Amino acid sequence: MSGAEKIHVRVTEKTPLNALVTRFRFEPVDGGLLPTFSGGAHTVVEMKDGDITRLNPYSLMSDPYDQDAYTISVRRDDEGRGGSLFLHNQVDVGDELTISYPVNLFSLDLRAKKHLMIAGGIGITPFLSQIKQLDRAHGNWELHYACRSEALGSYVDYLTTTHPNDVNVYYDDQDQVIDLENLLDGQPLGTHIYVCGPKGMIDWVRGKAADLGWPREAVHYEEFLAPQPGKPFEVKLAISNKVVQVGEQESLLEAIERAGVDAPYLCRGGACGMCETRVIDYAGNFIHRDHWLEDDEHASGEKIMPCVSRFEGKTLVLDR
Amino acid sequence: MTIQFNDETFRDDYSFHNSERAIKRFPFPFDKDSYMYAVNMEQHRGGPADSVYEKRFDVDEHYVSEMRDRAQVLADDPLRCQSLPHMTLAGWDVLELIMTCKAEDYPDLFELHRDGDRWRWINKPLGIDDTFTFLDETTLPYGPMEYITRQTQGDFAVLDQRDDNLWMDAGMVTTQADWSLDFDIGMNFFEWHAPVPLAHEKGIFVRALKFLLNIQQGAPARRLNWTMTVNPLLDTSPENYHKWGIQKTTLTPQNIGAKQHLRVELQTFFRLPRSNGLVFPIRCYLCAFQDLMTVPKWGRRLHRVIRDLPEELATYKGFIDNRPMMLDYLSQFDDGLPTSNGIWPDLETEPPLQK
Numbered sequence: 001m002s003g004a005e006k007i008h009v010r011v012t013e014k015t016p017l018n019a020l021v022t023r024f025r026f027e028p029v030d031g032g033l034l035p036t037f038s039g040g041a042h043t044v045v046e047m048k049d050g051d052i053t054r055l056n057p058y059s060l061m062s063d064p065y066d067q068d069a070y071t072i073s074v075r076r077d078d079e080g081r082g083g084s085l086f087l088h089n090q091v092d093v094g095d096e097l098t099i100s101y102p103v104n105l106f107s108l109d110l111r112a113k114k115h116l117m118i119a120g121g122i123g124i125t126p127f128l129s130q131i132k133q134l135d136r137a138h139g140n141w142e143l144h145y146a147c148r149s150e151a152l153g154s155y156v157d158y159l160t161t162t163h164p165n166d167v168n169v170y171y172d173d174q175d176q177v178i179d180l181e182n183l184l185d186g187q188p189l190g191t192h193i194y195v196c197g198p199k200g201m202i203d204w205v206r207g208k209a210a211d212l213g214w215p216r217e218a219v220h221y222e223e224f225l226a227p228q229p230g231k232p233f234e235v236k237l238a239i240s241n242k243v244v245q246v247g248e249q250e251s252l253l254e255a256i257e258r259a260g261v262d263a264p265y266l267c268r269g270g271a272c273g274m275c276e277t278r279v280i281d282y283a284g285n286f287i288h289r290d291h292w293l294e295d296d297e298h299a300s301g302e303k304i305m306p307c308v309s310r311f312e313g314k315t316l317v318l319d320r
Numbered sequence: 321m322t323i324q325f326n327d328e329t330f331r332d333d334y335s336f337h338n339s340e341r342a343i344k345r346f347p348f349p350f351d352k353d354s355y356m357y358a359v360n361m362e363q364h365r366g367g368p369a370d371s372v373y374e375k376r377f378d379v380d381e382h383y384v385s386e387m388r389d390r391a392q393v394l395a396d397d398p399l400r401c402q403s404l405p406h407m408t409l410a411g412w413d414v415l416e417l418i419m420t421c422k423a424e425d426y427p428d429l430f431e432l433h434r435d436g437d438r439w440r441w442i443n444k445p446l447g448i449d450d451t452f453t454f455l456d457e458t459t460l461p462y463g464p465m466e467y468i469t470r471q472t473q474g475d476f477a478v479l480d481q482r483d484d485n486l487w488m489d490a491g492m493v494t495t496q497a498d499w500s501l502d503f504d505i506g507m508n509f510f511e512w513h514a515p516v517p518l519a520h521e522k523g524i525f526v527r528a529l530k531f532l533l534n535i536q537q538g539a540p541a542r543r544l545n546w547t548m549t550v551n552p553l554l555d556t557s558p559e560n561y562h563k564w565g566i567q568k569t570t571l572t573p574q575n576i577g578a579k580q581h582l583r584v585e586l587q588t589f590f591r592l593p594r595s596n597g598l599v600f601p602i603r604c605y606l607c608a609f610q611d612l613m614t615v616p617k618w619g620r621r622l623h624r625v626i627r628d629l630p631e632e633l634a635t636y637k638g639f640i641d642n643r644p645m646m647l648d649y650l651s652q653f654d655d656g657l658p659t660s661n662g663i664w665p666d667l668e669t670e671p672p673l674q675k
Contacts, residue, residue, distance in 0.1 A: 005538035035537055038596040064594065101537045107596040109482055110406035133594075136455075137409070217483045266534065274534060 003044060003055070003265050004100040007034065011095045012069065021122065021154045022088055023061075023073045029096055033067035037102035039130030040194075040222070043070065044100040044268060049086050052250060053257070056083040057224050057269050059196075060102060061128040065136065070099070073154060075122040080226050081249045105271050106196065106222035108133065113190030115141040118178065118205055120197020121148065124155055126222060127196065131163070144178050146170040146197070180208050195221045224269035225289055227251035230310045236317045237261055238280050252306035256320060263306065263320055270308040277304055277318050284313010322428075325384040325445060331392075336552035338611055342381055346607045347372045347584050348615075348663045349544040353624040355633075357519045361531055364542035364588050368664075372586055376421040376540070377472060378603065379429065384445050386473050386495070386554065393494040393555050394470075399502040400557075401466050403478070403490035410478050410490060411465030412455055413592035414599050418468045443471055465490060474586075474603030477501075481597055486532060488512050495554040495604045497547045497583060498638065503558070517632045535598060537591045544663075545585040548639040548646075552581055552606045571642055576649045577610035580642070582622070609649065617660060617670040619653030626650060 013025035028034055037060060047054040058072040077084045091097070106126050108115060115134060117127045124145055134141050143163075147153035149171055159167040170176040184193070193214065195205040202221045209219045229249050236243050237256065246255040253275055256263045266274040270290030279302055288298040290305035297303050304311070304318070328335045338346070367373025372380075394400055403411055419441055423432040431442040437454040448471065452459040460467045469476045469492035478490035486509045493501035504512040509529050519525060535541055549556055550568045571579055586603040613619045626634075626646055634640040655674040660666050 004536040036593045037537070038594055041596070101539075102593070103536055104596045107481070110409060110480070110595065266536070272534070273530075 004103050006046075006098050006100060009070070009097055009099055011091060011093050011097065013071075014091070014093050017073065017154050018152050020152060021073050021075050023071055024087065024091070026070045026072075026097065026099060027068065034070060035101055036067060037064045037129075038104050038107050039064055039133035040106035040108060040126040041102035041104035041129070042106075042126070042224070042267070043072065043102055044266075045072070045087070046098040046100075047083060047086050047091075049082060049090075051258075052254065054081075054083045054086065054254070055265075055268050056226070057267050059106075059125040059129070061125045063132040064129050065132075073122065073125050077226065081229050081251075083226065103266055103272075105267055106194070106220065108139075108194075109192045109218075109220065111190075112192035112218075113140065114188055114192070115139060116183075116187060116191050116193050117141060117143040118193065118195040118197070118201070119143065119145045120195075120201040121146070121152075122154070123195075123197035123201075123223075125196075127194070128155060130194070131159075141166060143167045144170070144183065146172065146176075146178060146201070149173040180205065181212070184209060184212050184214065191218070193219045195219075196223070199223055222271065223291065224267065224271065225291075225308045226269070227254075227308050228289065228310075230287065231312055233284075233311050233313070233316065235311070236315070237320045238317055239320055246310070251308065252304070252310060256306060256318075261320060265307060268307045270305055273305075275305055275307050277306055277320055278302065279304055279316070280319050281315060281317040282311070282313065283315040284311060286311055323379065323381055323383070326381045328382070328385045330385070330389045330552055330554040334551050334553075336382070336385075336606065338607055339381060341370075343607065343611045343614060344665060344667075345371055345380075346612070347544055347586055347605055348582075348612070348618050348621075348665070349546040349584050350621050350625050351663050352661065353621050353659060354628055355625045356630075357522060357524050360543045361528075361541045361589075362543070364540040364590075372603075372605065373542070375425040376588075377418055377425070377474075377601070378586070379422070379426055379445075379473065383473055387446060387471060389554050390470060390492075390494045397559060400494045401469070401492045402501060402505050403463055403465055404506065407465075407478060407480065407490035407595075407597070408457065408463065410480070410592050410595035410597040410599070411463055413594050413597065414476065414478060415464040415468040416454070416594075417590060417592070417599065418472050422472075446471055466492060472601075474601045477600040477602065478592075479598040479600060480595075481533065484533065485509055486529065486598060494557075496557055496602070497545075497549075497585065497604075498556055498558055498561070500558045515636075517636050518630070532589060532598060535589050535591050537593050540588055540590045542586065542588045545587055547583050547637045548642075549581045549583040549606065550579055550642075552608070554604060554606075556583075568638070568642060571645055573645060573648065576645060577613070578608055580609045580646065580649075581606045582609070582612060609646075613653045615665040615667065616653075616673050617666055619650070619673065620655065620657060621659050623647065623650035623654035 008029040009026035010029050012027045015023040042057045042059045044055050044057050060070050062071040074084050074087045076088045156169050195202050232248050233246050240261045242259050244255050244259045246252050264274045266272040273292040287310040289308040372378045419432045422430040429444050433440040439454050440451045442449045475493045475495050479486040480489045488504045488507050491501045584605045588601050590599050
């Protein structure tokens with residue numbers, strides 16, 4: 001069985017925060033205690049959407065030491081393949097779901113003298129659990145949080161009320177922009193940067209930090225990619241000797257699993273590297289979307305990350 | 321099963337001994353008649369009843385005496401236990417993991433009572449009954465990792481995970497096969513494995529690291545490793561090589577059966593939930609050649625493995641000079657019959673020695 005260990009939970013609260021974001025609270029069905037976790041961890045939520053089983057990662061935003069419940073916040077993506085829409089529209093209080101044990105690909109570097117957090121939009125969620133972890137240990141942190149508008153600023157009120165001196169909020173519609181160069185320039189030695197948000201923001205922060213001479217190890221980022229829909233294609237699985245059609249609204253990994261083939265995975269968002277698969281033969285073009293493989297590996301035609309990447313063409317044979 | 325704890329020593333008069341039960345449950349590390357490095361990992365989720373795999377942290381008849389030996393090593397050399405400043409949270413993770421596992425797996429020996437952050441820990445074999453505040457170091461006599469690993473058999477490497485690598489940033493190391501925490505502290509996975517021959521070229525460490533980085537909460541893993549030790553010494557450290565290295569020259573054809581020990585490490589790997597670090601317990605089991613030879617399958621197999629082992633490995637494991645004498649001894653127990661697959665003794669099904 002692939003992926004992390006599973007936990008059966010019941011939805012005990014469903015709280016709309018604004019036009020796009022809804023918060024869900026999960027408690028264990030058996031009444032036991034949930035595992036503790038580290039700030040920045042995510043869980044993979046399993047959703048039975050008709051014939052398709054969707055497994056989407058969401059950052060845990062609750063107190064990592066609270067073993068009674070986990071909470072996640074889900075931003076509705078009207079253009080996506082339906083995972084967030086399913087949670088928003090079809091999951092209600094009382095429903096049971098299966099989620100994975102916490103997995104952390106965005107953990108705090110506990111050597112840091114100061115943690116400088118930069119969030120964009122729904123990218124705020126991992127910082128909420130990290131802040132709770134740091135507060136308990138009297139850690140030194142500072143948050144810079146960019147939102148589209150006051151109306152869409154999830155948890156702005158909570159953060160500015162509880163931590164008025166550590167939280168800085170920027171609204172796009174008021175033309176407020178993080179003064180990144182000055183911000184990075186003024187940090188004490190031993191500061192680590194954490195950025196979670198849209199790809200453009202991550203690239204901006206990483207690029208600026210590199211230009212200013214920050215060590216690569218002091219810059220941490222996380223961006224989960226949702227698999228994107230695309231043209232249907234056919235894949236041959238050489239080891240299991242199966243030919244599978246990948247549907248328009250389905251990822252390659254989901255199609256492999258639907259065929260009954262147990263493929264390894266963890267994050268399902270192109271970040272962790274677990275599902276890396278060797279390409280045996282192909283005639284066509286890869287649509288690589290992961291953060292895991294290097295550019296030369298993408299160009300080589302020898303590997304693919306089936307959780308987020310697709311293929312267009314005649315023949316694709318995988319070592320699976 | 322109730323455990324009778326031995327009163328024994330791992331130094332000076334070497335009164336260490338294995339009972340018949342301890343011999344049968346010895347983790348013999350060879351699953352076939354030859355040996356080469358492999359990433360031989362499997363899930364650590366129990367195993368046959370009374371085997372060393374059954375519990376998450378095996379407690380056996382040597383427990384009390386091993387803890388006494390550890391206290392002696394630490395008194396002589398406090399640098400055997402170290403924890404860099406950012407590893408305290410991981411130390412609490414280790415304490416929580418061991419206390420909860422032992423209290424669940426050995427309720428007659430260990431008890432953990434939790435009332436919020438106020439914890440009471442009872443260790444009956446060592447006569448300990450302490451109440452402390454979880455996550456408050458000032459309420460324990462030692463740091464959290466040192467406190468609990470003074471009460472747990474095996475060495476402990478506590479690893480920080482960052483930059484797609486693992487870092488040896490804390491540990492309790494007093495029963496090691498010739499490596500030094502004081503030397504390795506702060507090193508990454510490739511740095512501390514640099515002295516191992518052949519495995520780098522085979523790409524073993526790149527694959528092993530990838531596996532370890534992906535070990536998840538609730539899904540621990542394990543493997544066996546092995547070497548050879550003359551006399552039942554737990555502390556075969558580089559720091560004390562001048563004391564034990566010379567003992568390798570004391571083997572004779574008359575005493576080899578009693579003095580030469582196969583040293584096996586049960587290595588386990590647990591993801592630590594609060595720190596996202598990894599703990600790597602390395603549990604040492606010793607068994608004299610003459611005790612191993614009471615299991616016919618192990619007698620046949622050990623002879624073949626040692627005979628065919630590449631020279632580099634026999635050198636690295638430190639017994640190249642004694643190998644001819646070992647083979648003279650072991651060959652008496654190899655009648656050439658085939659052996660069954662797997663590590664278990666198979667006493668009921670494997671024939672007795674035919675010579």
